[in-house]
Amino acid sequence: MSTSPYIRPGAEHLLEDLNSAQRAAVTHDARALLVVAGAGTGKTRALTRRVAWLITQGLPPHAVLAITFTNKAADELKRRLVTLPGGGGVWAGTFHGFGSFLLRRHGDAVGIDPRFTILDRDDQLSVLKAIYKDLDIEKGVLRPVDALAMISHRKNGGGGRPPIDLTMPGVAFIFDQLHDAYVERLRGADLLDFDDLLLDSVRLLEECDDVAALYRERFAHVLVDEYQDTNLVQRDLLRHLVGPHQRITVVGDPDQSIYRWRGAVVRNILDFGEDFEGAEQVLLERNYRSTGHILGAAEAVIERNRERHAKRLYTEREDGQRVLLTRCRDAEDEGRAVAAQVETWVRQGRRHDQIAVFYRINALSRGIELALNDRRIPYVIVAGTEFFQRREVKDVLSYARLIANPRDEAAFTRIVNVPRRGVGATSIQRLRDFALARELALTDAAPRAEEAGVSKRARGGLQRLLELFAKVRAMPRAPVAPILEALLEGSGYRATLEDSADDLDRSRLENVDELVAYAREFDAKEASGDLQSFLERAALVSDQDGYVGESGRVSLMSVHAAKGLEFPCVLIAGAEMGYFPHARSLGEDAGEEEERRLFYVAMTRAQDELAVSHAVRRQTYMGEEHRAPSPYILDIPEDRLERRDLATWSGASSLFDQPSATGYAPPPDDDVSVVRETGLGLEVGERVLHPYFGPGRLEEVGGGGADARVTVDFDVHGRKQLLLRHARLERLS
DNA sequence: GGAAAGACATTTTTT
DNA sequence: ATGTCTTTCC
Known part of the structure; x- marks a missing residue:
């Protein structure tokens, strides 16, 4: 492992509080560097320090391109760099933000109007x-x-x-x-979706040598965070961007790759050495976050995956409390158990905002919310319907988008009759047919509504709308807030909300005002910000960007939203078959491995306390279902677990008042004729016993070796497909 | 064209 | 159970 031969004066403090692996990651001078950073090993810190280090070593800040997963991470990076001389010049943002940046400047070279x-x-x-x-x-x-x-x-x-x-x-x-x-x-x-931002950027770099050369010249060092969640197009973008004289650093953890459904390929990080010539790697394995029991449990779970990068995390922290596993009767019980656990932790001195509850799907938050409300426990839902996704916010933004880009069809359709101005579905369709036949944009067709056969009433509405646009388009593009105000007033949007008797409209009005306030803030902060950059910001912010700690409340969120965060106390709810793994991932190895990673990500968010719960029955929209616990739980060593059972019949609910209830018998150990790894010794038609599903009949054995999967028709739970490797089936003779 | 009532499907995760 | 889409009626 080679590190820089000498350190410039003044840079030592950047390394002071780092361990040797982190130092290597910060100072490494490989042309292409992969930093495999396990959960809680100081990944962000290493990345930030590396940027700072490069700058102190003489790299001009504007020659640094730092790509992060969220805007929040980018802002955080910038914030930390500001203290360095010239640190503010670093380009930091998301892949999509960078794509947008490129295409606004050079899009016309590949036939894209920069006002897209x-x-x-x-x-x-x-x-x-x-x-x-x-x-x-x-x-x-x-x-x-x-x-x-x-x-x-x-x-x-x-x-x-x-x-x-x-x-x-x-x-x-x-x-x-x-x-x-x-x-x-x-x-x-002139509309681009998220995928286009990346795809067209690649096309731009491919087709325009001068543009590619310009940015290869400008960015001497490219750094990418969360590399395990990049997709093929993002990888191509990097490869086109990074020429032979540039350097690239990527940081990530294959075990935390959880965006496969969005096109992310774990292979990107596993194949980094092949994609980028002369690549070297540094492994960060010391975990500073979690207790021994939590980390040990998480490692035991993730070890079962096959497609991974060899690494073994360790911690020097004490073992701490065991992972608390609670078996609940149903969702209602689970909610109460969660609330009770929160109260226990608070009694032990934890603040509410040190506690987080994670679930696989957002729908699960409901039951937990009810229970927390019952006990008057303050909570905040992270994500869910996000601010910029709200209907009223999108409406207002659509008006604004039409100012910036008159041809924005999606925006036009959205607001043409909001508030009502007599332009109904029929009129819109007539207009669209007319526009389509003549290859016109909708807004260009609107003035010719009469030709299109639109009714008189609708024509009047359109007329008023077009006049509003003409008026507002005459305004300067900055500041932004007055533009929004003019649109709100001129369209009657605000008036409609104000006059409404509906409670919902009340809160909508508040959101609209909040948006205007946000625009004012934008105007004040962004010296060069105009309407277009405002809209861009609004389009590219993510749910995760909204998270604020220190709220004094318990945080509720999906596991995906929890990525990158950490909490002293963590609860994972719904640790059952159907959620972990999610039903839709079944039958696909890559999908199931990702589900396991998802559970691993959830577990590794916890610093001091981890509690996992599952319900044996759950109400879905189709009726009641029996639920087996998540197979991932079975992989946690028994000596790191503390089990609690609230699902037995005798006085289950009284247990809520005595959190130290006695455990139930652990599932039978793999002693008697347990079949694992291979299907040897099991025949179709045989009666088998599963520790949770109970007795059933083996119907089918598919695949071979470690991937063999079996179909079993269980007497009680019906037909299930199981991965033999994990199934722990016993023969019933 | 619009409002209200009824039918209907819907549940994974989101830049 | 909820929100969205469709149908129905004014």
């Missing part, structure tokens, strides 16, 4: 739905959401499972039509 608008998922769906109507396509054969998923899948360069089955009769034909129309529609209206 960024479409989020909602907008994409509305464009697609309009296409269904225009092309007279039934939604029955292929749902818009699935078509969209497939479009995105294709844009991301395939990889993994296609979201829809194109071999189904008629599907491929319809999909092709939708796909082509979608692409064409976006291009025609």
